Amino acid sequence: MTSHVTIPDEDGPLYAAAKKVYPQSVKGRFRRIKWALLAFCLGVYYFLPFVRWDRGPALPDQAVLVDFERRRFYFFFIELWPQEVYYLTGLLILAAIVLFLMNAIAGRIWCGYLCPQTVWTDLFLAVERLIEGDRRDRIKLDGESWSASKVGLKAAKHFIWLMIAWWTGGAWVLYFSDAPTLVKDLATFEAPFSAYLWIGILTATTYVFAGHMREQVCLYMCPWPRIQAALTDSDALNVTYKFDRGEPRASVKQAAQLKAAGQPAGDCVECKQCIAVCPTGIDIREGTQLGCIQCGLCIDACDDVMGKLGRPTGLIGYDTLKAVEARACGTTPPALRLIRPRTMLYAAIIAFVGGAMLYQLATRAFLGMSVVHERTPLFTTLKDGSIRNAYTLRIANKRSEERPIAITLDAPMGTTWEVVGAQQTADWRPIVVIPPDSTLDVRLFVTMPQPQAKGPSQMIQIKAADLSFGESASVKDNFFAP
Amino acid sequence: MTNPTPISHEPDFDAVTGQSTTGHSWDGIRELNTPLPRWWLWTFYVTILWSIGYWLVYPAWPLISSHTTGFFGYSSRAAVTVEVQALEQRRDQQAAGLKTASLEEIKASPDLLRVALARGKASFAENCVGCHGQGGTGAPSYPNLTDDDWVWGGALKDIQTTIQHGIRWTQNADTRVGEMLAFGRQGMLKKDEIEQVVDFVRSLAKLEPAKGADLAAGKAVYDANCAACHGEAGKGNREVGAPDLTDAIWLYGSSREAMIESVHNGRAGIMPAWSSRLDPVTIKALTVYVHSLGGGQ
Numbered sequence: 001m002t003s004h005v006t007i008p009d010e011d012g013p014l015y016a017a018a019k020k021v022y023p024q025s026v027k028g029r030f031r032r033i034k035w036a037l038l039a040f041c042l043g044v045y046y047f048l049p050f051v052r053w054d055r056g057p058a059l060p061d062q063a064v065l066v067d068f069e070r071r072r073f074y075f076f077f078i079e080l081w082p083q084e085v086y087y088l089t090g091l092l093i094l095a096a097i098v099l100f101l102m103n104a105i106a107g108r109i110w111c112g113y114l115c116p117q118t119v120w121t122d123l124f125l126a127v128e129r130l131i132e133g134d135r136r137d138r139i140k141l142d143g144e145s146w147s148a149s150k151v152g153l154k155a156a157k158h159f160i161w162l163m164i165a166w167w168t169g170g171a172w173v174l175y176f177s178d179a180p181t182l183v184k185d186l187a188t189f190e191a192p193f194s195a196y197l198w199i200g201i202l203t204a205t206t207y208v209f210a211g212h213m214r215e216q217v218c219l220y221m222c223p224w225p226r227i228q229a230a231l232t233d234s235d236a237l238n239v240t241y242k243f244d245r246g247e248p249r250a251s252v253k254q255a256a257q258l259k260a261a262g263q264p265a266g267d268c269v270e271c272k273q274c275i276a277v278c279p280t281g282i283d284i285r286e287g288t289q290l291g292c293i294q295c296g297l298c299i300d301a302c303d304d305v306m307g308k309l310g311r312p313t314g315l316i317g318y319d320t321l322k323a324v325e326a327r328a329c330g331t332t333p334p335a336l337r338l339i340r341p342r343t344m345l346y347a348a349i350i351a352f353v354g355g356a357m358l359y360q361l362a363t364r365a366f367l368g369m370s371v372v373h374e375r376t377p378l379f380t381t382l383k384d385g386s387i388r389n390a391y392t393l394r395i396a397n398k399r400s401e402e403r404p405i406a407i408t409l410d411a412p413m414g415t416t417w418e419v420v421g422a423q424q425t426a427d428w429r430p431i432v433v434i435p436p437d438s439t440l441d442v443r444l445f446v447t448m449p450q451p452q453a454k455g456p457s458q459m460i461q462i463k464a465a466d467l468s469f470g471e472s473a474s475v476k477d478n479f480f481a482p
Numbered sequence: 483m484t485n486p487t488p489i490s491h492e493p494d495f496d497a498v499t500g501q502s503t504t505g506h507s508w509d510g511i512r513e514l515n516t517p518l519p520r521w522w523l524w525t526f527y528v529t530i531l532w533s534i535g536y537w538l539v540y541p542a543w544p545l546i547s548s549h550t551t552g553f554f555g556y557s558s559r560a561a562v563t564v565e566v567q568a569l570e571q572r573r574d575q576q577a578a579g580l581k582t583a584s585l586e587e588i589k590a591s592p593d594l595l596r597v598a599l600a601r602g603k604a605s606f607a608e609n610c611v612g613c614h615g616q617g618g619t620g621a622p623s624y625p626n627l628t629d630d631d632w633v634w635g636g637a638l639k640d641i642q643t644t645i646q647h648g649i650r651w652t653q654n655a656d657t658r659v660g661e662m663l664a665f666g667r668q669g670m671l672k673k674d675e676i677e678q679v680v681d682f683v684r685s686l687a688k689l690e691p692a693k694g695a696d697l698a699a700g701k702a703v704y705d706a707n708c709a710a711c712h713g714e715a716g717k718g719n720r721e722v723g724a725p726d727l728t729d730a731i732w733l734y735g736s737s738r739e740a741m742i743e744s745v746h747n748g749r750a751g752i753m754p755a756w757s758s759r760l761d762p763v764t765i766k767a768l769t770v771y772v773h774s775l776g777g778g779q
Binding site for chain 2: 374375376377380381382383384385388390420421423433443445
């Protein structure tokens, strides 16, 4: 059997090998902003676990601590219990909307200045530049065959990278345990295995992401560039090449010839400095694009060149799409519209969610109580015919002091109650003592004489009153009878 | 549908890729003979080697009456035993305070009480719920442990004694003994006398006696036969396990028929002695737990 098979046309390979980017160093306004933000962000990340915050003798004194063992989250004056994890939902909403607002005002501020991927990549690039030299030297070094000096340089670079990565992982675990103690335990190899494991994981991710993958993370792994492209509009500031001023491109000499011939010549001299300094290796002159993280380094590079040529700076700069189009048509660009429905909506959501969280935090109850009615049995008939119900009360003391709590009832006359293990009473009310910053389960027996105990059920209210702080909590539940 | 082409064993090459085929053809579609990737094959060989190592290190092959034990004598049963022992040790540490403290001291200390209730609850679920029910609610013939009516006493010490030595548990010398005689079956009371005394007892408990019942005759029968154990007023006697007949709680049911049955055939419920099966600390914890179910006195 023979058959004629045609090979389908090939549109080229589906896989493109990553082209190594050699960003060149650059000086200028945006570079200085980035250095400052880098120092600030990393400073906070590395040193925050060591900041102390006094919460009394019963609680840890670490300002920011995620205490899995005792199930508490501490952030300076805020202490959260697991059931209050909805604050995290609020934080996530705030984070998303702040990201949207930043984007509506000035594009990818997050990507360019604040994203951990950007910050650590910047740091790793600085190390690379320090050891292997600037762009030209690095390209040359990578092209050379292996020699002792090349091995030495590469080894030194990777060693420092790994040290930074290791410190990054080390700082991470400090947020989950008392930092000074853990540092000591880590040094003496007495820390729990999970600490070493997480340091290892974060060392690996930091080393791989910031040292090796760099812009690949932004181009292929991160969802935000895709979302951002759908969210931006023509009123948002973005890092923009002003093609109306730059085109047609011509070298200084060509431009002079063109002008002499009465033909138009742009300010762009095709020096390609903007491409050389770009950490993702793109050409900003092709317009706003997914690969542009808007770090502003091309602005610094272009301003530097324009300054040297004696031309006005700002050929590349933060600009809106509307302004560029207006200038291209020869009309005056519209004023920047910071206040528009989109930004107002984002600001309103931020204010609403932030306000709700603040309100919740300010009115947070320090005494909580929940109740579970005993199911086996629902009720017990006693010798004299009266009916008893049992309840388990879970009383939460969110203060850092031990607190005596009196249990009272709102129930028909003749109802009596007792708490298992309650030793003392105050005005006939049983008292339970709740240890600091913890919950206690106590068993409550409520007995109602006949005929008050009406079946099948009636509502009673159980109240917990703090004798020292004057706070109270109450719950309602059923009292069952035959 | 066409029949599959017979398998040819001549080497057949695919025109497009130049690769050999398996010779199988289904409706003209042939299968390329793509060899397994090297890495896959080597991984497979390594797993074979690994399995041989596994046979040597761990118990693997069944023999006639035993099995190969492996180099290090590992056994999953021994591993579990070690873990169980470690757990028991940890529990004993937690319950160390229960060993020396008296029942009253345990009840008075929040920390000891918490440990005792947890341990008692676990042990109750394991040993007691079969008869006394989840939460100690009981069933007909099996006492409800949450109410305040106790056949043998509801103080801490009484509960502990009952758990330790059981009720009518002949294998234990100190077991609780007391007998409700089979008045009818053994011919001590006639049928009408039984009905009379039941009606009289019902009147004691404020239950409805039968219409036209002779309560005076019933009282005479009661005084002669029942008062010795249940008392003149029917309040019972915990020394011999004679229940209170005046209250609202009836272990074997409060119907007239159930009461006639009790007098005719007698009752002798049995509870095992747990001292031979549970350690003293667990019995203490169980005592405190049962005492805390609501009826403790």
